[in-house]
Structures are given as C-alpha cells and as structure tokens.
Amino acid sequence: MSYFIRGHESKWEVVLGLEVHAQINSLSKLFSPSSTGYGAEPNSQVNLIDAGMPGALPVINQECVKQAVITGLGLNAKINLKSIFDRKNYFYPDLPQGYQISQFENPIVGSGHLIIEAEEGTKKIGITRLHLEQDAGKSIHDQDFENSFIDLNRSGCALMEIVSEPDLRSPSEVSLYIKKLRSILRYLGSCDGNMEKGNLRVDVNVSVRRFDAELGTRCEIKNINSIKFIQQAIEYEARRQVKLIESGKIVEQQTRLFDSQKGETRAMRSKEESHDYRYFPDPDLPPLILEKKMIEDLKLQLPELPDKKKIRFIETYGIKKYDAEILVSEKEVAEYFEKLVSDRDPKMVVTWLTGELFSYLNKKNLDNPQSAISVEKFGELLDLINDGTLSNRLAKELFVEFIESNMSASELVKKKGMVQISDENEIINMIETVLDQNQKMLEEYRSGKEKLFGFFVGQIMKISNGKANPQMVNTLLTKRLKK
Amino acid sequence: MSIDNSVVKKIANLSKINLSEKESENLKHELNKILDWVDDLKKVDTKMVEPMLSVFNENMKMRDDKVELTNTDEILSNAPDKKENFFVVPKVIE
Structure with a gap:
C-alpha cells in the first residue's frame, strides 16, 4: 500500500x-x-x-x-x-x-x-x-x-x-x-x-x-x-x-x-x-x-522505443537504471547521448550530461541539448578533462560561459590560461614550497595528526591558483610525506 | 418501447429546437410509429447473421496528407456577425 x-x-x-x-x-x-x-x-x-x-x-x-x-x-x-x-x-x-x-x-x-x-x-x-x-x-x-x-x-x-x-x-x-x-x-x-x-x-x-x-x-x-x-x-x-x-x-x-x-x-x-x-x-x-x-509493414518500421532503448543503454554502456531512464525519456536526449558517448567514458558522459548540461537546459527552458551545444563542442571539453588538460572543477566553473561563447574548448582554455598543471616537477616544487612554509604543521602530521593531509592539499591548490592536477597532487604528496 | 411527451421534450432540448404543443404531439406519434416498426424488425432471427456495421459495402476512400489553402473572407461571408476575422456569437460559457 x-x-x-x-x-x-x-x-x-x-x-x-x-x-x-x-x-x-x-x-x-x-x-x-x-x-x-x-x-x-x-x-x-x-x-x-x-x-x-x-x-x-x-x-x-x-x-x-x-x-x-x-x-x-x-x-x-x-x-x-x-x-x-x-x-x-x-x-x-x-x-x-x-x-x-x-x-x-x-x-x-x-x-x-x-x-x-x-x-x-x-x-x-x-x-x-x-x-x-x-x-x-x-x-x-x-x-x-x-x-x-x-x-x-x-x-x-x-x-x-x-x-x-x-x-x-x-x-x-x-x-x-x-x-x-x-x-x-x-x-x-x-x-x-x-x-x-x-x-x-x-x-x-x-x-x-x-x-x-x-x-x-x-x-x-x-x-x-x-x-x-x-x-x-x-x-x-x-x-x-x-x-x-x-x-x-x-x-x-x-x-x-x-x-x-x-x-x-x-x-x-x-x-x-x-x-x-x-x-x-x-x-x-x-x-x-x-x-x-x-x-x-508499419510494425517493421517502428523505431526503438524508450523501454527497449533503456535496456540496451544499461547493457551496452553499463550505466545505472536510473540514469538510463532519464536519458531515454526524450528522444533527442537519447540521440545526443549516443553520439557523445561513442568513444568516451559512459560514466563521465552521463555525469556531465545529466548534471551540468541538464541544469543549464532547465535554466534556459530548453528540451533539446543540441540546441544549446553541439555534440562536437561538448565532446572536446570532456576530452580535455579526460586527458588532464582541464580540471573538472575549472570546467564546471567555465561551463556556462563556454556554452554561450563561440570558442572551442581548447581556445577557451588557452585564452583563460586555465590549462591544468600536470607537470610532475612543477607540482613537486609546489609541494616543497608549501611544506617549507608550514614546518610546524609538518611536525604535527608526522607525530600522527594525519588529518593535516587535506590542509596541505588545500595550500598546494591555492598556490597553483587551482590549476594543479588534484590526483597528481594527492599521489605525489603521499609519496613525499612517506619519506 | 414507447415515447411520451417528456422524451420528446428532452430530445427537442438536446437538438436546441422549440416545439409547439401540436408539433410535439405529432412527433410523439411519428417517433412511436418508427419504434414500433423497429420492434417488428427485432422479431427476425439474426443469430446466424454477422452484424452489419454500415450500409456501405465498400472500403473508405482515403486522401493524401496535402494542404489546400482556404480563404478567410469566404468562410466568414455567411456569418451573421464577425470581428477581426472571428465569428461573433452571443456569449456562451458553461
């Protein structure tokens, strides 16, 4: 009941x-x-x-x-x-x-x-x-x-x-x-x-x-x-x-x-x-x-309907039932997703499509994602995030501006100087600077106050203006602190 | 089945027509005659006959989905009252 x-x-x-x-x-x-x-x-x-x-x-x-x-x-x-x-x-x-x-x-x-x-x-x-x-x-x-x-x-x-x-x-x-x-x-x-x-x-x-x-x-x-x-x-x-x-x-x-x-x-x-x-x-x-x-004859011409498409999406792309349900409810969205996902990580595509893009579409009262941004343009942004050129966080910050500009993702990244720092040596240098400036914290950390790990990460991101690749910062900082 | 004055009145009302007492009386007789005849028809044994859905023995003709333009002035030319290309009728609201 x-x-x-x-x-x-x-x-x-x-x-x-x-x-x-x-x-x-x-x-x-x-x-x-x-x-x-x-x-x-x-x-x-x-x-x-x-x-x-x-x-x-x-x-x-x-x-x-x-x-x-x-x-x-x-x-x-x-x-x-x-x-x-x-x-x-x-x-x-x-x-x-x-x-x-x-x-x-x-x-x-x-x-x-x-x-x-x-x-x-x-x-x-x-x-x-x-x-x-x-x-x-x-x-x-x-x-x-x-x-x-x-x-x-x-x-x-x-x-x-x-x-x-x-x-x-x-x-x-x-x-x-x-x-x-x-x-x-x-x-x-x-x-x-x-x-x-x-x-x-x-x-x-x-x-x-x-x-x-x-x-x-x-x-x-x-x-x-x-x-x-x-x-x-x-x-x-x-x-x-x-x-x-x-x-x-x-x-x-x-x-x-x-x-x-x-x-x-x-x-x-x-x-x-x-x-x-x-x-x-x-x-x-x-x-x-x-x-x-x-x-x-008409039966043979029937398109793939939402229920069938949903099952295929779940099986083909390994996405969640809940996400699949959302993607198939509008025909245009389903088509857009399939084009976008063709050679990309389905999880990432779903997150960005149903998250950032949908909230933009809602705000602008649009139904069809294609009317806001082309598959090619959106795809390039996802690719730049994927290869580490652009961080997820920065991409989210820039998203609305990006959609509404005539620039491609790489042009925007260049213009904004937003390229993510993924150079190992550069990040190691930042780590050293932060540790130098915070000797006391470092001692506390070493004596067991492991919560301070997050503090160091925060400081590093700060001096990099948010551009350091967070995963690399994590890995390299862990490695450095074990010394 | 038989039709009395109240049924005639109801049908007249649904058809939005005014009937005098005399017309009403006449119609009652005519309608009852028709129904009596239908009662006679009902006596025929139709157990073995497939119900006839229409008097036509042919299939419906279909046309292609093509638009033909229409003329607003022509369509409004018989209207007792019109305004800015609308038909104007006494206020109807339920």
Whole structure:
C-alpha cells in the first residue's frame, strides 16, 4: 500500500483512469485538406467541411490513419482491421457541424498497455482503446462582455483519444503515465506532446474506495493543462469525495473543472443537463478497413522505443537504471547521448550530461541539448578533462560561459590560461614550497595528526591558483610525506 | 418501447429546437410509429447473421496528407456577425 487518503474512519484508496487527447502530427486535418499549422490568423485554415457547410463531405486523411496505427503498435495494442466512425451530437458554437465525428463502439485500436517505473517497481498500465476523432474550434470568452469569439482553425484537426484502464493509484503514477505516453508519442512522431500548446490534453477520472472494496462513483476532471495541476486536482478531488462519503453523502457522477488559482475542482454541469450524445454511425463514411500487410509493414518500421532503448543503454554502456531512464525519456536526449558517448567514458558522459548540461537546459527552458551545444563542442571539453588538460572543477566553473561563447574548448582554455598543471616537477616544487612554509604543521602530521593531509592539499591548490592536477597532487604528496 | 411527451421534450432540448404543443404531439406519434416498426424488425432471427456495421459495402476512400489553402473572407461571408476575422456569437460559457 503506498498512496492513500486518510479519512476519519479509514484509509481510502484512490482509483484513477485517464483520457488523453493527442493531436496527430499531420499537415492537413482528419477529414479536410486545410492546414493544421499552429498560431495562424483566426479562421485562415477553415474549409467548407470544417465550417460545417451543408453538403460538404468528409474524406479521411491517410496519414492520420497511419499515425493512429503506429501509435497503437507502440502501445502494444490490438489494431482493429475494421472500424466505424460515429457522430457524437451536441451543440456548441465552436462545433459548427453540430456533431463531432468520432469512434464509439468500433475504434481503430483496441486494448494495449504501457509500462511505468512506479515507486514500488515496474507497473503495467492497461490501455482500453485508442480512437480517431475531430477536434473542435476555439471559443474566446474574455474579449467582450456580451459576445464570444470563435476561431475554427482547430476545427477538424485529427485527435487520438487514448483511454487508460482505471489502473493508476496515485498522482505520481498519473504523472509517470503521462510522461511515458508523451515520450512514446514523440518517439513515434505521431504527436508533439506539447501540453502548453494544447496538443496533449488530459481528462482524469477520479474515484475513491476503501482498500479492496468495489469501485466508487467517479468524477471526471476535464482539460487540465499541466502535470503539476493534474496532480493537485486529483489530490483535491479525492479528499472532497472522501469527505462526502464519510459524512454520509453520495458522490454524484459529474464532470468537473479544476480552478488552478483556487486549487479546487468545481462541477461543470449538473446531472440534469448532462449530455446525451446520441451516437450513431456517420452515414457519410463507410467503414475503415485496414489491410493486414499495411499493419505488418508499419510494425517493421517502428523505431526503438524508450523501454527497449533503456535496456540496451544499461547493457551496452553499463550505466545505472536510473540514469538510463532519464536519458531515454526524450528522444533527442537519447540521440545526443549516443553520439557523445561513442568513444568516451559512459560514466563521465552521463555525469556531465545529466548534471551540468541538464541544469543549464532547465535554466534556459530548453528540451533539446543540441540546441544549446553541439555534440562536437561538448565532446572536446570532456576530452580535455579526460586527458588532464582541464580540471573538472575549472570546467564546471567555465561551463556556462563556454556554452554561450563561440570558442572551442581548447581556445577557451588557452585564452583563460586555465590549462591544468600536470607537470610532475612543477607540482613537486609546489609541494616543497608549501611544506617549507608550514614546518610546524609538518611536525604535527608526522607525530600522527594525519588529518593535516587535506590542509596541505588545500595550500598546494591555492598556490597553483587551482590549476594543479588534484590526483597528481594527492599521489605525489603521499609519496613525499612517506619519506 | 414507447415515447411520451417528456422524451420528446428532452430530445427537442438536446437538438436546441422549440416545439409547439401540436408539433410535439405529432412527433410523439411519428417517433412511436418508427419504434414500433423497429420492434417488428427485432422479431427476425439474426443469430446466424454477422452484424452489419454500415450500409456501405465498400472500403473508405482515403486522401493524401496535402494542404489546400482556404480563404478567410469566404468562410466568414455567411456569418451573421464577425470581428477581426472571428465569428461573433452571443456569449456562451458553461
């Protein structure tokens, strides 16, 4: 038992399932040829189909079908050779057709799973289904008191709705699930996974129960746009439900939204108004039939996905599981690591990549290491540290300046006079100077106060302006003091 | 199965249409007639028949992922109200 909500009477288990909407990475929309480009002028990417004009007929985009199949394969899921498109009917101004073309009973992808590394170990999370559907347009409510503004550029863009089983048990597992799903989508290239731009949107189903009891009534929290807020929303919602049940009330099945400023969830619509979507097969669209061969071909083209890559990294480079997990989560990082490590010490590469470079990327809000520093430039720095020209400490000090300069590592070392002193005689001279100046300490050391070794090292580093090779100082000083 | 006035009202509400009492009454009869007919259809033994997922016997035609440019003025030309290339509608917020 790990995560739970403590009530007055007992501990409550939290049961969570996710519906993720992922926008497919295609040039044109699911059923229309208008562009899917982000950030265009309002209503500049809208054709007759997207605007719901009578008589306009939808024709499916082959690329979207392909991406849905690839994603299904990447989620270890069953691909359905026959699937059906249905109309989901509701009225809203940003849905000009009056219905969304979606898939109800016969989705393109059936059950699958993905793996997360939870605190208690590896956990398999079931995927119920993946289906294709149209996105709606965007409503803007805050520009005018009396009116809402509608932009239909997003209307008709292709979405994959990926539904999980209620297998998740804590906010942190939800976070791991989203990160893993996002990572797989990005490896496959089927979705950018950018939550801020809204091309990955998450709805969470939350219910609570006493441990080992039957599932409770769930509430759905809609459209939360960051992992942090999702975790907060779950925590709040689970506590709310526990409070209700323990005070003898019932949890009503509801759609709720999360107010990130107040940190609370609120009912979006009451039960009486709850939507009845009246699904029925879209008479404009025949069944979507896939050929087995197409699926087999796509299977062969699948890239190496994060789980497999992680195992290979651990086996090939002898790095820790924890480090491997970090390196493979972003495709670009994994590629960068492999180029950098090719003829270098994996341990050193991992330390520098996940340490110095990652903290720089975080500070600058960058994802791709390549956008900060080229593999060649970074590699040269590591090589200079490795052959003793530059000390680790100095390299760390200079790191940010180095990244932001146009200089190569050797140019910078030269310019700064930072070359590490690795000449034996020079270091011996420094040792003698320090010992001469500290006769008393030397006697104390000889009479057993061995802690003073560190003091001598410090003095030597000081007179070398930090440039003496620390390992050599250690070895030579040990040798000298034994005399 | 039979449909009463409250079901007709509910469907009308979901469809965002206003019905007079008379229209409502007519629709109730029409809908019930259709449902009665469906009940008749249900009497056919279909145990050995594969469920028909669609009335089409052909596969869906697909198109290539190619972009065609669109014209904002044209798309907005039927809008009752517009502003700075947005459609303008009475305030809707849930």
